[in-house]
Amino acid sequence: MIKLPEEFINRMKEELPGDYEAFLNSYEQSSYHALRVNTLKCDTDFFLSFFGRKEDKAARSQENAHFSLETVTWEEGGFYYAESDEPGRLPYHDAGLYYIQEPSAMLPVGLLAVDDSGQSVLDLCAAPGGKSFQIAARMKGKGILISNEIHPGRAAVLSENMERMGVRNACVCQEKPDRLAERFPCSFDRILVDAPCSGEGMFRKNPEAVTQWSTENVSFCAARQKELLNRADQMLKPGGILVYSTCTFSRQENEEVVAYFLQTHPDYLLTKEQRLYPHQIRGEGHFAACFEKRKAGVSVLEKPGFPGKRSVSLRLSDCDDLMRFQEETLSPSADLFLTEDSLNGRMLIRFGDALYLAPKDTPALNGLRVLRPGLMLGKSLKNRFEPAHALALSLRPDDVKRHMTLSLKKAYDYRKGLTFPCEGENGWTLITVDGFSLGFGKSVQGMMKNHYPKGLRK
Numbered sequence: 001m002i003k004l005p006e007e008f009i010n011r012m013k014e015e016l017p018g019d020y021e022a023f024l025n026s027y028e029q030s031s032y033h034a035l036r037v038n039t040l041k042c043d044t045d046f047f048l049s050f051f052g053r054k055e056d057k058a059a060r061s062q063e064n065a066h067f068s069l070e071t072v073t074w075e076e077g078g079f080y081y082a083e084s085d086e087p088g089r090l091p092y093h094d095a096g097l098y099y100i101q102e103p104s105a106m107l108p109v110g111l112l113a114v115d116d117s118g119q120s121v122l123d124l125c126a127a128p129g130g131k132s133f134q135i136a137a138r139m140k141g142k143g144i145l146i147s148n149e150i151h152p153g154r155a156a157v158l159s160e161n162m163e164r165m166g167v168r169n170a171c172v173c174q175e176k177p178d179r180l181a182e183r184f185p186c187s188f189d190r191i192l193v194d195a196p197c198s199g200e201g202m203f204r205k206n207p208e209a210v211t212q213w214s215t216e217n218v219s220f221c222a223a224r225q226k227e228l229l230n231r232a233d234q235m236l237k238p239g240g241i242l243v244y245s246t247c248t249f250s251r252q253e254n255e256e257v258v259a260y261f262l263q264t265h266p267d268y269l270l271t272k273e274q275r276l277y278p279h280q281i282r283g284e285g286h287f288a289a290c291f292e293k294r295k296a297g298v299s300v301l302e303k304p305g306f307p308g309k310r311s312v313s314l315r316l317s318d319c320d321d322l323m324r325f326q327e328e329t330l331s332p333s334a335d336l337f338l339t340e341d342s343l344n345g346r347m348l349i350r351f352g353d354a355l356y357l358a359p360k361d362t363p364a365l366n367g368l369r370v371l372r373p374g375l376m377l378g379k380s381l382k383n384r385f386e387p388a389h390a391l392a393l394s395l396r397p398d399d400v401k402r403h404m405t406l407s408l409k410k411a412y413d414y415r416k417g418l419t420f421p422c423e424g425e426n427g428w429t430l431i432t433v434d435g436f437s438l439g440f441g442k443s444v445q446g447m448m449k450n451h452y453p454k455g456l457r458k
C-alpha cells in the first residue's frame with residue numbers, strides 16, 4: 001500500500017465523508033491500462049476485428065497481437081487492455097495505430113467540442129501529447145492545431161508522438177504561455193489548458209508523485225493554474241470554448257481556480273464541471289471544467305482568425321527536388337501529391353534544409369520556438385530529396401507507387417534497422433506492417449536499404 005501524506009488523507013476524509021473508505025480502498029487495487037485507437041489511420045471496427053480477438057490466452061502464439069479490449073465509456077475509440085497485452089512493445093505502436101493513455105485522461109477533450117470544420121485549436125500544456133492527439137483525431141486534418149509545451153525535452157517527445165500518430169495539421173511549439181498570448185490575441189476557437197498540477201489523482205499509478213507532494217506545492221500549482229487561464233483567455237475568440245483540466249483532487253487547484261476565473265472573467269459561462277474518482281470509475285483521479293466565452297461586446301480588434309502576418313509559403317516551382325521525389329514515389333491521387341491546386345491553402349515552409357507542409361492559414365511563426373510547423377516532408381540535400389519519417393507515417397500504401405508489406409515478425413527486423421532482399425524497381429518504398437506504414441526503405445538492386453530512424457531502432 002502506498003504511504004499517503006497525512007495532510008492529504010485528512011483533507012480527503014473531510015471532503016469525502018460518505019465514501020472515504022471506498023476511496024482509500026481504491027489504493028489497494030491496481031491501476032487501469034488503456035489505449036485510444038488512431039482513427040486517422042484505421043477505424044475502430046477494423047481495430048477491434050484486428051486486435052480484439054477473444055481467445056484462450058494460453059493458446060496465443062508468442063508473437064500474438066491480440067488484446068483483451070473493453071470500452072472506456074467516456075471516449076469513443078478508448079479501450080482498456082490487460083497489462084500483460086503490452087501493446088507498447090509491438091511495431092503497430094511504432095506505426096501509430098494506437099496511443100497508450102490513462103483512461104481518465106481521455107475525459108477533458110470530450111468537453112472541448114472539437115470537430116472537422118476547420119477550427120483553430122490551442123493545446124497549451126500538451127506534452128507528452130495524448131490530448132493533442134485526441135484533438136487531432138477529431139479535427140481529421142482540417143483546421144490548425146497548435147500544440148505547445150514549455151519544457152524542451154518534453155516538447156521533443158510531444159513532437160515525436162504527433163509524428164508517430166500521423167498528424168498533419170499540427171504545429172508543435174516550445175513557448176512560454178505569455179509569449180504565445182502576445183502573438184496570438186483572440187485567435188483560437190478552442191483552447192485546452194491541461195495544467196501542471198500536484199498530481200494527487202496519479203498517486204496510485206505513479207507513487208513517485210507522493211514524494212513530491214506538499215501543501216506548498218498545491219498552492220504554487222494553484223497560482224500557476226490561474227496564470228495559465230488568464231493567458232488562455234487572452235487567446236480565445238469570443239464564442240470560443242476553453243477546457244481546464246487537472247489530475248488532482250485538490251479543491252484549491254480545481255473548484256477554487258474555476259471560481260477565481262469566473263469572478264475575474266464575467267464574460268465566461270461555466271458549462272460543465274466533472275470529477276473522476278478512482279473508487280467510482282475504472283481510472284485515476286481527474287478534474288475538468290468547460291467554459292464558454294460569451295460573444296457580447298466583441299470589439300473591432302477581436303476579429304476571428306490569427307492576427308498579423310501569415311507564414312511565407314514557397315512556390316512548388318521553388319522545390320524541384322521535392323517535385324522529382326513525388327513524381328517518382330507518390331501516386332498522383334494521393335492528397336500529399338502537391339500541385340498548386342491541391343495545396344488548397346496549405347503552405348510549403350522551409351526551415352534550414354527541411355521542408356514542411358503547414359496547415360492553411362498558418363500564422364507567422366518567426367521569433368517563436370517551433371519544433372515542427374506542420375508535417376515534415378523531408379530534407380533538401382545537395383540536389384536530392386530525403387523524405388522524412390513523419391511523411392512515411394502519414395502515408396498509406398495507396399498513396400505511393402512502391403510499398404512493401406511486412407509480417408509482424410519481419411517488422412521487428414525492420415525496426416532493428418536490418419536490410420533485406422526485395423524485388424522490383426529501385427527507389428523509395430513505403431514499408432508497412434500488415435499495411436500500416438512504419439517508415440521508408442530504399443530499394444537498390446534487389447536490396448531494401450533501411451531508413452528507419454537510428455534513434456528509434458530497437
Ligand code: SAM
Binds near residue numbers: 127132196
Ligand atoms: N496534456 C498532456 C497530455 O495529455 O499528454 C499532459 C500535460 S501535463 C498534465 C502538464 C504539462 O504542462 C507538462 O508537460 C508540463 O511540462 C507543462 N508545464 C509546466 N509548467 C508550465 C507552464 N508554466 N506553462 C505551460 N506548461 C507548463
